[in-house]
Amino acid sequence: MSAITAPIVQQPGASSLPYRGKVAMACLIIAESAIFTIFVVAYLFYLGKSLTGPTPREVLETPIFFTICLLSSSLTVHFASRSLERGKHGAFLGLWFLTIVLGGLFLFGTGQEWHRLIYEHGLTISTNLFGTTYYSLVGLHATHVTVGLLMLTVVLLFGLAGRVGPEQSARVDVLSMYWHFVDAVWVVVFCVVYILGR
Amino acid sequence: MSSDAVAIRYPADAAGRPWVETLHEWVTTVDHKRLGILYIVFALVFLVIGGIEAVVIRIQLMRPHSDFVSPQVFNRMFTMHGTTMIFFVAMPVLFGFANYLVPLMIGARDMAFPRLNAFSFWLTALGGFLLYFSLVGGSGLYGAGNVPDVGWWAYAPLTARAFSPGNSSDYWTISVLVSGFGSIGTSINLIATILCMRCPGMKLGRMPLLAWLNLVMSSIVLIALTPLSAAQIMLLVDRYLGGHFFDTQAGGSAAIWMHFFWIFGHPEVYILIIPCFAFVSEIVPVFSRKPIFGYPVMVGATVCIAFVSMSVWAHHMFTIGMNSYSNAFFTLTSMVVGIPTGIKIFNWLGTMWGGKVLLKVPMLFCIGFLFQFLIAGLTGVMLAVSPFDWQLSGSYFVVAHFHYVIVGGILFALFGAFYYWYPKMTGKMLNETIGKVHFWLFLIGFHLTFDLMHIPGILGMPRRIYTYEPGRGWDTWNLLVSVGAFIQGIAILVFVWNLVFSYFKAPKAGNDPWDAWTLEWSVSSPPPVYNFAVIPTVESRRPLWDLKHPEDPDSHYE
Numbered sequence: 001m002s003a004i005t006a007p008i009v010q011q012p013g014a015s016s017l018p019y020r021g022k023v024a025m026a027c028l029i030i031a032e033s034a035i036f037t038i039f040v041v042a043y044l045f046y047l048g049k050s051l052t053g054p055t056p057r058e059v060l061e062t063p064i065f066f067t068i069c070l071l072s073s074s075l076t077v078h079f080a081s082r083s084l085e086r087g088k089h090g091a092f093l094g095l096w097f098l099t100i101v102l103g104g105l106f107l108f109g110t111g112q113e114w115h116r117l118i119y120e121h122g123l124t125i126s127t128n129l130f131g132t133t134y135y136s137l138v139g140l141h142a143t144h145v146t147v148g149l150l151m152l153t154v155v156l157l158f159g160l161a162g163r164v165g166p167e168q169s170a171r172v173d174v175l176s177m178y179w180h181f182v183d184a185v186w187v188v189v190f191c192v193v194y195i196l197g198r
Numbered sequence: 199m200s201s202d203a204v205a206i207r208y209p210a211d212a213a214g215r216p217w218v219e220t221l222h223e224w225v226t227t228v229d230h231k232r233l234g235i236l237y238i239v240f241a242l243v244f245l246v247i248g249g250i251e252a253v254v255i256r257i258q259l260m261r262p263h264s265d266f267v268s269p270q271v272f273n274r275m276f277t278m279h280g281t282t283m284i285f286f287v288a289m290p291v292l293f294g295f296a297n298y299l300v301p302l303m304i305g306a307r308d309m310a311f312p313r314l315n316a317f318s319f320w321l322t323a324l325g326g327f328l329l330y331f332s333l334v335g336g337s338g339l340y341g342a343g344n345v346p347d348v349g350w351w352a353y354a355p356l357t358a359r360a361f362s363p364g365n366s367s368d369y370w371t372i373s374v375l376v377s378g379f380g381s382i383g384t385s386i387n388l389i390a391t392i393l394c395m396r397c398p399g400m401k402l403g404r405m406p407l408l409a410w411l412n413l414v415m416s417s418i419v420l421i422a423l424t425p426l427s428a429a430q431i432m433l434l435v436d437r438y439l440g441g442h443f444f445d446t447q448a449g450g451s452a453a454i455w456m457h458f459f460w461i462f463g464h465p466e467v468y469i470l471i472i473p474c475f476a477f478v479s480e481i482v483p484v485f486s487r488k489p490i491f492g493y494p495v496m497v498g499a500t501v502c503i504a505f506v507s508m509s510v511w512a513h514h515m516f517t518i519g520m521n522s523y524s525n526a527f528f529t530l531t532s533m534v535v536g537i538p539t540g541i542k543i544f545n546w547l548g549t550m551w552g553g554k555v556l557l558k559v560p561m562l563f564c565i566g567f568l569f570q571f572l573i574a575g576l577t578g579v580m581l582a583v584s585p586f587d588w589q590l591s592g593s594y595f596v597v598a599h600f601h602y603v604i605v606g607g608i609l610f611a612l613f614g615a616f617y618y619w620y621p622k623m624t625g626k627m628l629n630e631t632i633g634k635v636h637f638w639l640f641l642i643g644f645h646l647t648f649d650l651m652h653i654p655g656i657l658g659m660p661r662r663i664y665t666y667e668p669g670r671g672w673d674t675w676n677l678l679v680s681v682g683a684f685i686q687g688i689a690i691l692v693f694v695w696n697l698v699f700s701y702f703k704a705p706k707a708g709n710d711p712w713d714a715w716t717l718e719w720s721v722s723s724p725p726p727v728y729n730f731a732v733i734p735t736v737e738s739r740r741p742l743w744d745l746k747h748p749e750d751p752d753s754h755y756e
Contacts, residue, residue, distance in 0.1 A: 020310040020394040027386040031420040038428035038458060042443060051449045126440030129449050136435055136443075 021174040029181045032144070036185055039140055040192055043133040047197055050128035059121045062194045066109030067186065070145075073102035074183040077152075077176045085169040093159050099179070100156060103149050106186075110142045134193065141189050144182050151175055228312035229727060230297050233319050235623060237294025240323055241287045245690075247330075248282035251275045253687055260680040262668035269664040273347035276662055278329070280350030281370065284466065285377050286326040288608060292473040293322075293384050295615055296412045298623065300388060302718035302725060303406045305397025305734045310390035318383035325377025332369035346370035349662065351463070352433075354444035354455040359437055368437060375430040378423050385416035385423075392416075397717075399736040404756070406716045406739070407496055411476035414500045415469055418507065422465030429458035453518055460511035467603065468507040471571075472500060474611035475542060478564050481618050482546050484714045485561035486553030489740060489752070492545040499538035499545075506535050516587040525584040532582035539575055543568060558712075559633035563614035566641055570606030574599065577652070595655025601648050605686075613640070613693070620700070621707030625723040629704060632696040640689035646682030650675050715740035 047056075080095035114135075117123045125135040155175060158164050164172065224232060254275050258266045267275065301309055309315045332345050346366045348356045357367045392413045396405070433455075435441035442448035444455045483490045490496065512520060512528040520528075546568060555561065577599040581587050590596060613636075620628045654672040666672055710719040720742055721729060738744055738752035 017394045017396060020390040023393050024311065024386050024390040027389050027416075027420055031382050031386070031424045034421050034424035035428045035431075038425045038461075039432075042432065042454065045451070045454060046449070049449045125435065126442070129442050132435065132441035132443055132450075136432065136441070140431075 019170055021171060022177065025174045025177045029177070032181065033185075036137075036140065036188070039133075039137045040188065043137050043192060043197070046129045046133050050130045052128045054121050054123050054127075054130070056130055056134070056193070056197050059117055059123060060194060060198060061113070063109050063113060066106045067190055069102045069109070070106040070183055070186050073099045073106070074180050076102065077179045081169060081172050081176045084164065084172055085166055087166045089159075089165075092164070093156070096152065096156055096159060100149060100152050103145055103152065103179075107142060107145055107149065110138065110145075137189060138193065141182070141185055144185065148179050148182050152179070226316075228308075228316045230301050230309045230312065230315060231623075231725060231727075231729075233315050234294045234296075234298030236319055237290045237297060237322070240319075240326065241291035241294060242694075244282050244286040244290075244326060246694075248279050248287055249687060249690060251279035251282065253683060255279060256680040256683040258665070259676050261677065262666050262673055264665050270347065272664045273349075273662075274345040277346045277349050277370075281329060281346065281374070282326075283604070284350065284470075285374060286322070286329065288470045288604070289377075289381055290322055290326075291612060292415075292470065293381070295477070295619070296388055296415075296473060297384070299619065299718060300391060300409050300412055301395065302622075302721070302729055303716050304392060304395060304400050304409050305717050305730060305736065306391060306395035307729045307733070309387050310395055311387050314383050314387050318380040318387065321380030321383065322377045325373040325375075325380065327373075328369055328376065329373035332366050335365065335369065351456075351459055353459075354450075354452040355446060357433060357437070358445060368434075371430050371433050371437075375427055375434075378427045378430070381419055381423055382427075385419035388412055388416040389420075397730075397733050397736060403494070404736060404739050407479035407490060407493065408473075408476040408716075410497050411472050411479065411500055414504050415472040415476075418465050418469050418472070418504050421508065422462050422469065425458050426462035429455060429462070432458075453515075456515050456518065457512070460514045461508075463514060464511040465507045467600075468503055470608050471603065472503070474567070474608045474615075475500065477611045477615040477618070478546060478567055480716065481560045481564050481614050482549050484618075484712050485556045485558060485564075486550045487556070488549055488553040489715075490545070491548035491551075492541075493739065495541060496545055499541040502538040503535060506531060506538070510535060513582055513584075513587070516584045517591045529582055529584045533579055536575060536579055543572060558617075559628070559630060559637060560614040560618040560712075562634070562637045563610050563617065566637070567607055567610040567614065570602060570610060570644070574602035574607055577602065590655060592660055593655040594659045594661055595652050597661045598648050598651035598655055601651070605644055605648060610640075610644075613637075616693075616697075618712065619718075620697070621711045622718055622723050622725070624701055625707055626700050626704040627707045627711060628696055628700045632692060632699065636689055636692045636696060639692060640686055643682045643685030643687075643689055646685060647679050648682075650682070651679050654679075710742070715742045717741055720745070 076095045076099045080092050080099060083089075083091035083095060123131045123134075125131050152175065155164060155172060224236065227233060227236075254267060255272070258264050258272055258275075297309065297315065301307065329346070334344070344364070344366055346352075346369060348362060348367055348370065352367065352370060355361055357371075392405070392409050402410075432441070432443040436443050436445060442450045444450050444452055446452055479490055479496060510528060510532045512524060513532045516525060516528070546564075577595070581590065581596065581599060617628050617633055620626070654675045657671050657675075659666065659670075659672050659676075666676075707723050709722055711723075712719070717734060717736070718725070720734065734741065736744075738756050740752045744751035744753060
């Protein structure tokens with residue numbers, strides 16, 4: 001067999017393939033959605049099957065304000081990355097910081113709600129099926145918010161150090177995709193836990 | 199054109215370097231080829247461990263009233279055998295081949311995320327380590343045992359604290375969870391590589407089927423492996439935080455664990471078999487000297503299998519008492535899988551039909567795969583019929599069926615892949631004579647074991663029993679099944695001998711020993727670190743055919 005090398009005709013710019021970061025984040029979102037689906041299914045399956053109280057109707061209060069915070073952080077992160085794309089560094093930093101504040105507020109709200117449930121109503125993860133499924137589902141989401149906040153903060157620190165420019169906007173977009181996903185999951189969790197589940 | 203220009207080897211191959219440095223390079227590597235080989239070697243080590251466990255099981259079942267091992271050890275053996283073979287042999291070895299081959303076949307220099315690739319491999323390795331670390335770390339309590347013994351399904355409530363004290367089940371849970379994250383990372387990487395790293399001209403419709411099928415496999419991993427991770431998290435919540443997901447005494451459901459497990463468990467079969475379809479789809483055309491028959495249909499059928507595979511899981515659960523609508527639904531969907539799979543088998547036959555079939559060892563294994571996978575599919579269709587399943591679920595008939603898929607299908611295709619790509623990975627040919635001995639020994643051992651294993655199943659022998667009474671008509675069958683298992687064991691040793699012997703003694707393979715058509719054969723064997731000195735441009739599905747036959751290129755016909 002004669003030795004052969006690869007065909008070496010090269011056509012510059014012959015193909016335009018998608019950005020690998022976006023594709024990978026989309027895949028991660030699909031995988032995470034499957035995890036959340038299982039937890040949501042467990043929550044719905046066990047609705048009303050707790051043998052002892054408290055029940056969702058008795059103890060849950062709809063967290064309207066904190067939900068508005070989280071959902072509006074999707075807008076701020078979107079406009080932040082648009083600002084970065086256009087080279088408006090100050091607007092990017094401001095909106096990015098606002099996103100972190102809004103996400104942090106939401107996390108504070110979750111903490112406050114858990115504190116109330118644990119200390120006023122005595123509901124823990126081992127109290128009954130509602131406690132098990134509620135804390136797992138909301139906690140899984142809160143974990144994702146926390147991870148998102150950590151990553152947002154890292155970008156903010158780099159931004160403050162002047163290391164984030166328009167050339168990084170594709171990468172920042174990948175992170176903003178993740179943040180949109182975290183918000184979208186909250187819409188589902190909110191509907192399931194606070195509307196459907198009561 | 200000469201191959202010398204691109205025959206730059208790994209720096210580690212240079213003589214006179216201390217072995218610590220070489221080891222350090224392998225441990226810190228982010229090169230997709232080295233990670234692929236690490237995956238494969240890791241899986242081969244676990245194949246030997248899982249194989250020894252299988253042999254222990256077969257010695258125990260060889261004759262009635264045997265007490266070769268204690269019942270507790272027997273439970274641990276089948277649990278570890280199943281978990282090891284699925285999570286630490288089959289998946290890593292297939293990811294290893296995908297890692298090695300996909301970038302080479304699509305004309306890329308590496309995977310999309312080389313460091314994620316290394317991270318995923320080491321997660322899988324950590325998972326395997328954790329599973330076996332339970333041997334020393336699992337005994338939390340006197341008498342609780344130290345190795346997982348809950349079966350590879352780990353059905354609730356066996357895993358509840360009350361029934362599985364100590365830490366053995368926790369090691370099982372965490373090792374499966376961790377290796378699952380590794381698999382998800384590799385799948386994301388494979389999808390991003392295939393969608394974003396193709397060389398110019400490599401349209402989706404021109405990709406080698408191996409890349410296509412691994413794309414589909416990775417997509418299934420994303421959707422199917424994650425439910426298992428979720429269920430493992432729930433199990434951890436139950437065991438460590440006092441949750442009640444699978445705690446029937448607090449209103450929880452044991453059946454929901456079964457659902458969550460099999461939502462993963464059945465697609466897992468396709469995660470394993472689709473890369474094997476990919477091997478067969480690459481090997482059969484080359485050894486039939488014809489392009490693959492029905493390329494678009496092959497892709498379509500694979501995507502169909504992926505979709506249908508998501509809606510068949512409860513055929514593992516016909517005996518738990520679902521309503522008749524569920525039984526009918528899952529019977530029908532399970533049978534529907536037969537259609538795209540049948541299409542594939544006919545396409546491979548169509549590729550061989552009228553071709554100049556060369557019966558080299560890789561092709562022998564692929565032909566074995568075709569016959570055995572067909573039979574495995576037929577017993578699968580039988581078991582998909584819910585009334586039939588009520589009779590035979592949980593019997594050795596089922597064990598024979600899925601081993602027919604995994605050994606007769608997956609392992610045969612894998613052996614074919616080893617013989618086919620070993621020259622590319624090492625630069626040496628595997629010995630053809632030893633390979634034929636390996637093939638025939640393994641074929642005889644396989645059929646002796648798994649053809650005959652159906653019969654005690656039909657005669658009522660349940661799976662996972664520790665031992666049995668004489669005089670039930672099971673004795674002779676079990677003896678023969680065990681003899682077959684030993685023959686398979688010897689065949690594996692022959693294979694390992696071939697791997698080692700050929701590495702040191704065999705002649706150099708050259709770039710393209712099989713006169714094949716995909717891009718990996720255009721570079722030296724083993725390929726240089728950067729794969730391609732110049733990123734190639736392809737015009738058809740068989741770029742090397744075009745190169746070798748400029749007077750009649752494929753691009754004229756596609």
